[in-house]
Amino acid sequence: MAKIVGILNTSHVPAIGKAIHQNLQQDPYWKPFFDGFPPIRAWLDRVKPDIVVSCFNDHGLNFFLDKQPTFAIGAAPEYRSEDEGWGIPTMPSFPGAEDLSWHIRDRLIRDDFDMVTCQEMLVDHAFTLPMALMWPEQKWPVKSVPICVNTVLFPLPSARRCYKLGEAIGRAIAAFPEDAKVLVIGSGGLSHQLEGERAGFINKEFDLKFMDSMVNDPQWATQFSDIDLVEQCGNEGVELLSWLIARGTVAGAVKVVHSNFHIPISNTAAATMLLEPV
Numbered sequence: 519m520a521k522i523v524g525i526l527n528t529s530h531v532p533a534i535g536k537a538i539h540q541n542l543q544q545d546p547y548w549k550p551f552f553d554g555f556p557p558i559r560a561w562l563d564r565v566k567p568d569i570v571v572s573c574f575n576d577h578g579l580n581f582f583l584d585k586q587p588t589f590a591i592g593a594a595p596e597y598r599s600e601d602e603g604w605g606i607p608t609m610p611s612f613p614g615a616e617d618l619s620w621h622i623r624d625r626l627i628r629d630d631f632d633m634v635t636c637q638e639m640l641v642d643h644a645f646t647l648p649m650a651l652m653w654p655e656q657k658w659p660v661k662s663v664p665i666c667v668n669t670v671l672f673p674l675p676s677a678r679r680c681y682k683l684g685e686a687i688g689r690a691i692a693a694f695p696e697d698a699k700v701l702v703i704g705s706g707g708l709s710h711q712l713e714g715e716r717a718g719f720i721n722k723e724f725d726l727k728f729m730d731s732m733v734n735d736p737q738w739a740t741q742f743s744d745i746d747l748v749e750q751c752g753n754e755g756v757e758l759l760s761w762l763i764a765r766g767t768v769a770g771a772v773k774v775v776h777s778n779f780h781i782p783i784s785n786t787a788a789a790t791m792l793l794e795p796v
């Protein structure tokens with residue numbers, strides 16, 4: 519049976535891709551962020567997940583304002599890395615966990631989630647950077663299932679709906695008959711706003727409360743509407759919806775394996791949290 523072995527929630531600022539390319543991990547600006555990952559890599563070496571189910575928001579590479587699914591799932595043999603405009607070097611393609619993709623997709627649709635099924639999907643920095651941070655040699659020891667959530671075209675799916683999607687993904691993974699250790703990723707956030715009058719907005723208090731809620735009150739953020747979230751954590755901070763999907767996949771309690779929070783990386787409060795079901 520498939521089993522969720524961990525949840526990795528992390529920010530995904532494009533500049534991280536350039537820092538990796540330029541080997542700036544020990545640079546004083548970058549070190550506090552990159553220092554969050556050696557403990558996560560030690561955990562990966564020990565636990566050795568087989569499959570990654572990655573929840574993230576596409577930034578206009580596959581979907582933009584012309585066609586924007588609320589939720590989409592990849593069901594492809596591989597996912598090609600492409601730059602959506604930030605100039606980040608691309609990475610080797612990511613093999614797809616096709617059987618698990620189709621299984622999750624079927625279950626979600628039967629569970630009343632109207633997923634868009636993508637038999638072709640390109641992946642942008644939101645998918646690729648967490649992978650490169652976990653496996654810096656960029657030889658992927660896992661197969662992947664990408665799951666996208668709309669965070670650009672309002673109204674967004676509610677935080678409540680995202681949590682419920684996570685619960686349904688968790689049930690689907692638990693019902694997958696093959697033996698597989700699954701790591702669920704939530705990529706995005708925390709507070710940031712890239713444009714407009716509040717460009718540069720960061721809300722540390724909200725972020726820390728949200729991180730605490732991942733462990734102690736996982737549905738805390740489901741009280742907020744999409745507009746509330748914009749107010750609280752910025753226009754792009756709403757990417758934390760991916761963290762909520764990921765957290766929803768584990769029904770019971772979780773413990774923190776490792777956590778890191780650093781302001782700022784580019785315009786973003788950069789957070790990383792590795793959680794383990796208990």
Ligand code: DHB
Nearest residue numbers: 530531532783784785786
């Ligand atoms: C930044 C953050 C993001 O989440 C993103 O998708 C693009 C840019 C930033 O802080 O620069």
Ligand code: FE
Nearest residue numbers: 530706754757
């Ligand atoms: Fe983003």
